[in-house]
Amino acid sequence: MKKSKEKEIKKKIIILQKEIEAAKIDYFQNDDPLLSDSEYDSLIKRYKEFKKEYPSLFSNYDKTLNVGTVALSSFNKVEHSKPLLSLANAFNSSDVKNFDESIKRFLGMDLSSDIEYVAEPKIDGLSLSIRYEKGNLILASTRGDGKIGEDVTHNAKTISEIPHYISSAPDILEVRGEVYILKSDFEKLNQYQQLQNQKTFANPRNAAAGSLRQLDSNITKKRPLKFFAYTLGEISNNPVDNQKDLIDLLKKYGFKTTQDFYLCKNFNELNRVYLNFNQIKANLDYDVDGLVYKVNDFKLQKRLGARSSSPRWAIAHKFKPLESFTKILSIEIQVGRTGTLSPVAKLEPVEIGGVIVSSATLHNEDFIKGFDNNGNKIRGGVDIRVGDLVSVYRAGDVIPKIKSVSLSERSINSKEYxxxxxxxxxxxxxxxxxxxxxxxxxxxxxxxxxxxxRLKHFVSKQAFSIEGFAEKQLLQLYDLDWIKSPTDIFYLETKHGHNSKIPLKNLDNWGEKSADNLFKAIEKSKKIPLNKFIFSLGIRYVGEVVASMLAKYYIEWDIFYDKMKNLSQKNNSALDELVNIDGIGLKSVHELKLFFSNKVSLEITLELPKLIEIEKYQQKNISSPISDMSLVFTGTLETMSRSEAKSIAENMGAKVSSTISSNTNLLISGISSGSKLNRARDKGIKVITENEWLELIKK
Ligand SMILES: [Zn+2]
Known part of the structure; x- marks a missing residue:
């Protein structure tokens, strides 16, 4: 091989190594991986190809393909007393306006009235929950998946800004906040790492995460970690009733809190703070990726409650993402689970805000041509071509996107895609x-x-959660005809166990241990909650939220399956019932109908439940006067919005439908109720007024 070519390939390999290392740190040490699984997989694939073709260019000690970083599983798992919810994101001021209005609507307030918010910087670090009992620090844990985190008490105790004892604390006190590293300290840390021939960190957040999750506390102790406190977990006796006073209380307990704290009366004031902050954020010594807006009053926070994973009373307003220019090397098409062809631009690797980016989503054909989903021009109607110089940005730290094309740099020979x-x-x-x-x-x-x-979706964390079953393994077993459909997974051990004719352990890249682990993981996955099972089927427009709503409504698989089978029959009540479940859209209904009239899907959904145990939907054990009842609201309620009424009803164990059916137990009738009221009377359904409803929920 020529020297010049060798040099060029070597350079490519080093770039790849850096990308993979960065992705691994993001994946294994931080909460949010920046690359999608398929992007990560394609990096690995390209790396392997190089390694196969040019083995002489690789060191014997190359660890790039080793999975994971340190054995992080050595931390004990801890269940959080109250989950650490994540925040919904706002990317522009109209998202914030929507947030503000939806809160007022939920609370039944006039849209033009004021409501008090606090705005705080969203520090780019790692969440930590610290528990004190009788004033003593007894546990510190990372966010993990929000429900279960890792016990990092020893390491947290080395952070000087975290008190070990709080004399005035209530019996139980959980303080939550962010562990971070100052930008100036980060530079020093990297210099030190370099001197010691140790790995440097991509950005302060990675450094903070890597430092807090060290197995050796002595290392953590040497790292310049800081802590900002900003909220509470469990508390036995809460002396304050709003966020502003809480921050003062946390200060009194000895915590550092952010100095950039703003009390705002309305949307306009939030906007002003945002614009101001955008100006000054570069001068701060810590990384901030947005502002967090919270409803100040805890009583209102409580009324607003939470959606499945984020509170209704808070939102993170992100700062405009960073962007860089690079070239499009090629456009590839990926075929997704439901057959959608997704174009992806392969880019000359470029750094954007500390992360190396090598691909960007192109969404669909219209996007490439320069149109949005409604046929309106985007990028001034300029199309995207292979060879174009484009500006790429990361929105909300997810998949990189293309913002604009430099037409002046376009080659005269370029062709439309x-x-x-x-x-x-x-x-x-x-x-x-x-x-x-x-x-x-x-x-x-x-x-x-x-x-x-589909198989990847089926075994994914949110569905059957079978560990050790990545795309690589699925492809291998697919090509062997061992696994062609989800049901095959559950026959794997019977057919290819250790004592079978062709055991899994004898295949390439497998061994007794890894085969055993997979069998165990499959066995463990066999018990699955109904919502996860419905989600695992991979039906279009039936994501986690819709799957949960369906599970909540139908409770048992057999009931659900029976109703779904009947959807396409004429004059059936199953369809009406489905359409009437509050929150289920027509697109989901349509896809459910399609799915359950397809022969193959029907076979799979008949066969699968025989191999596994689908757990009934776990109704919260609520005994209330309306638990298990099916309610319908009609007319205008004076004291609360429809959303709040629905949320209260559901928290009390009732179901809420949008129209009257034979299942309806109770109609709550507000002002100017129309046809529903008459229908309910005709059917002999019990009707109550708003006052009676208020009496009912008081109990
Ligand atoms: Zn195809």
Whole structure:
């Protein structure tokens, strides 16, 4: 090989190494991986190809392909007394306006009235929950998945800004906040790491995360970690009733809190703080990726409550993302779980805010052509071509996106990108959906990509959560014809256990231990809650939230399955019932109908439940006068919004429908109730007034 070529390849390998290391740190040490699994997988794939082709360019000690970082599993797991919810994001001022208005609507307030918010900087660090009992620090844990974190008490105790004893604390006190590293300290730390021939960190957040999650507290102790306190977990006796006073209380307890704290009366004031802060944030000595707005009053916070994973009373307003210029090397098409063809731009690797980016989503054909989903021009109607110089940004630290194209840099020989007419995977003709931007392959289970993506979805954390079953393994077993559908997974051990004719452990890249681990993981996954099972089926427009709503409504798989089977029959009540579940949209209904009238899906959904145990939906054990009842609200309520009424009803164990059916137990009738009231009377359904409703929920 020529020296110059060797040098060029070596450079590519080093870039790849850096990308993979950075992705691993993000994945294994931080809470949020920046690359999607498939992006990460494609990095690994390219790296392996290089390694195979040019082995002489790799050191014997190359650890790039080793999975994970330090054995983080050595930390004890801790269940949080109250979950650490994540925040919903706002990316522009109209998102914030929506947030403000939805709060007022929920609380039944006039949209033009004021409501008190606090705005605090969102520090880019690692969340920590610290528990004190009788004033003594007894536990410090990371966020983890929000429900279960890791015990890092020893390490947290080395942080000088965290008190070990609080004399005036109530019996139980949990203080929550952010562990971070100052930008100036970060530079020094990296210099020191370099001198010691140790790995340097990509950014202060990584450094903070890596330092807090050290197995050796002596190392943590040497790191310049800081802590900002900003909220509470469990507390036995809360002496304050709003966020502003809470910050003062935390100061009194001896914690550092942010000095950049603003009390705002309304949306306009929030906006002003945001614009101001945007100006000064570069001068702060810590990284901030946005502002957090919270409703100040705890009583209102309590009324507003939470959605499945984020509180209704707070939002993170992100700062404009960083961007960089780079070149599009190629455009690749990925076929997703439901057959959607997703174009991805492969980019010349470029750094954006400390992370190396090598691909960006192109969404769909219209986006490439320069149009949004409604046919309006974007980027001034300029299309995207291979070879273009483009500006790429990371929005909310997720998948990189393309913002604009430098037309002046475009080569005169460049050609318009032609979207494929056939599926790049199975060769089937692809079609554009009515009223949609997506182009899909309808070959379903005879399209390999779709099958693999479905299986990946099936074993994913939010579904069956079978560990050790990544794309690589699924592809291998698919190609051997061992696993072609979800049901095959549960026959794997019977057919290919240690004593079978062709045991899994004898395959390439497998051994007794890894095969054992997989069998165990599959066995463990067999008990699954109904919502996760519905989600695992991978039906379009049936994500985690819809799956949970369905589970909550139908309670048991057999009931759900029976109703779904009947959806496409004429004159059936199952369809009416489904449409009437509050929160289930028509798109979801349509897809459920399609899915449960498809022969293959029906076979799978008949077969699968025989192999596993689907747990009934766990109703919170609530005994209230309305638990298990099916309610309908009609007319205008004077004392609360419809959303709040619904939220209260659900918290008391009732279901809420949007129309009257034979299942309805109770109609709550507000002002100017119309046809529903008459229908309820006709059907002999009990009707109560708003005052009676208030009496009912008081109990
Ligand atoms: Zn296909």
């Amino acid at each position: 032609i979207f494929p007419k056939y599926c790049p995977d199975c060769g089937n003709e692809v079609k554009k959906e009515k009223n949609e931007s997506s182009i899909r392959c309808h070959a379903g289970l005879s399209c390999k990509s779709q099958v693999i993506e």
